Amino acid sequence: MSAAARPHRRDAQSLRSRTWFDSLEYYSFARRAYLRSEGLTRESFQGKPVIGICNSWSELNHCNIHLRTVAEAVKRGVWQAGGVPLEFPTISLGEVFMKPTTMLFRNLMAMDVEESIRANPLDGVVLLCGCDKTTPAQLMGAASADLPSVFVTGGPMLSGQYQGKTIGSGTDMRKLFDLYRTGELSEEGLMEVEECSARSHGHCMVMGTASTMASITEALGMTLPGGAAIPAPDSRRLALAEQCGRRIVGMVWEDLRPSEILTRQAFENAIAVDMAIGGSTNAVVHLIAIAGRLGIDLTLEDFHAISKRTPFLANLRPSGAYLMEDFCYAGGLPALMKEMLPLLHRDAITVTGSSIGENIEDAKCFNQDVIRSSSNALAPEGGTLVLYGNLAPDGAVIKHTAASPHLLQHRGPAYVFDNYYAMLAELNRDDLPVDENTVLVLKNGGPHGGPGFPEWGHIPMPKVLLKRGIKDCVRLSDARMSGTSFGTVVLHITPESAIGGPLAAVQTGDEIVLDSANRRIDVNLPEGELARRLAAFVRPKPHYHRGYGKMFLDHVTQANLGCDFDFLRAVKKPE
Secondary structure (H helix, E strand, O other), X not given: OOHHXXXXXXXXXXXXXXXXXXXXXXXXXXXXXXXXXXXXXXXXXXXXXXXXXXXXXXXXXXXXXXXXXXXXXXXXXXXXXXXXXEEEEOOOOOOOOOOOOOHHHHHHHHHHXXXXXHHOOOOEEEEEXXXXXXXXXXXXXXXXXXXXXXXXXXXXXXXXXXXXXXXXXXXXXHHHHHHHHXXXXXXXXXXXXXXXXXXXOOEOOOOOHHHHHHHHHHHHOOOOOOOOXXXXXXXXXXXXXXXXXXXXXXXXXXXXXXXXXXXXXXXXXXXXXXXXXXXXXXXXXXXXXXXXXXXXXXXXXXXXHHHHHOOEOEOEOOOOOEXXXXXXXXXXXXXXXXXXXXXXXXXXXXXXXXXXXXXXXXXXXXXXXXXXXXXXXXXXXOOOEEEEEOOEEEEEEEOHHHOOHHHOEEEEEEEEEXXXXXXXXXXXXXXXOOOOOOEEEEOOOOXXXXXXXXXXXOOOOOHHHHOOOOOOXXXXXXXXXXXXXXXXXXXXXEOOHHHOOXXXXXXXXXXXXXXXXXXXXXEEOOOOHHHHHHHOOOOOOOOOOOHHHHHHHHHEOOHHHOOOEHHHOOOOXXX
């Protein structure tokens, strides 16, 4: 249904905020008085939609450091459309700054967003996000609060430049840091990389988790078309923010809510887009969690089925060659979605009030090496493969488009690390007993083990192998990895080792079998041996005994269920 055809509720008496400002209780008078203390006249807010601007700005979050400026652009749009913009903060999750991991706090931020929206006199909300977890946390919170909502993601950084070469934050930085570890890059060289790899505000400019979740927000229909790829410093980012400010006022009058946009069809579209862009494996966990807030039961098999029918089209690092700037100039997500339109639910409604199909009808691709056609796809299937086996009864994932093809069918002896920080020290040993056939195994990296499900899954390559010119080996864990990472890495092994999942039983020397063709990850042990070892398993002491940490451990679900809190999932909707 187009915006013009939607029923409008133009009666100001029906605005949600009116119950705060126009009732018989004393506090309505007091609230009006206190708005006046902010310099607003009665005419500024009387009978107008109140639009909250949910801002995750923080100086401890470089991805979102520019969102104060973005908020001012949103306010312009809200005023232009006859609304009243009121900005409010939430906690912010700076991906590289927070320990043990931002994932520990994603659910806390989602609760902050939801309750801030629900408790305040708001008719609609514009949500400003960008860094890896701020986007899914705000999607989760907005879905639960279910007021008219539109998203403005912060945009990617400008491409890095190093010695005449374009480099991407995260992806190329990891490669260059490995050169430093082996002595091929000097201390001065590393400092030069440090100066030029992240040269503007915005999130990582590869198809890491931040770019993936921005793209998924657009694919879900929760932001205006083209919003995902515009670079953060580009003036069009502020123009988009202003447009979103205008649009949210219209959404309030139309009563267009997330529950109408975030349907099963929208999530299937988002999964398809995730596969076509070679998106981060973290998207699997986040999409399951967001869907769970709406009572929509997404499973790993949904990801597998959609991946099987979706070609990999976006030639972006870490799985391809280009960066998000190139993607923007090539036409961005509208151009990619138009190429894959036969695979999408084209009638899915979006924040524009129009359908996905209507939104991208006039989209054009300006660089067919960046955004491939289906007939010239980078791979015939999507970027994420779901695995099962005796090591992962409830599932695991691998980003096979960023893996070494010759390792996708592999068997070799395990070398096991029980502790992440001890592992980091061991990996620099010159006498570490590993070779190119070794499978590196990390335990205790899941929601309970980390704690918080940290990005420890990209186990660094042992220095002894790097010195021999070996750039990749099979690695597996119950942890996550950054979307900027690459390599033959099996992740999200479920159930996790810290609660007695099969990974807990693996010992150094055991043969690990990765069979991607048959979607298997197994340990090759004599019959009954795995069960015998697990029977002797002793669960580690919990990391927290009080506060939010204890609540997290008491209520977090496993990776295959989205790692949300069990009490925040909605009642399942009938299919």
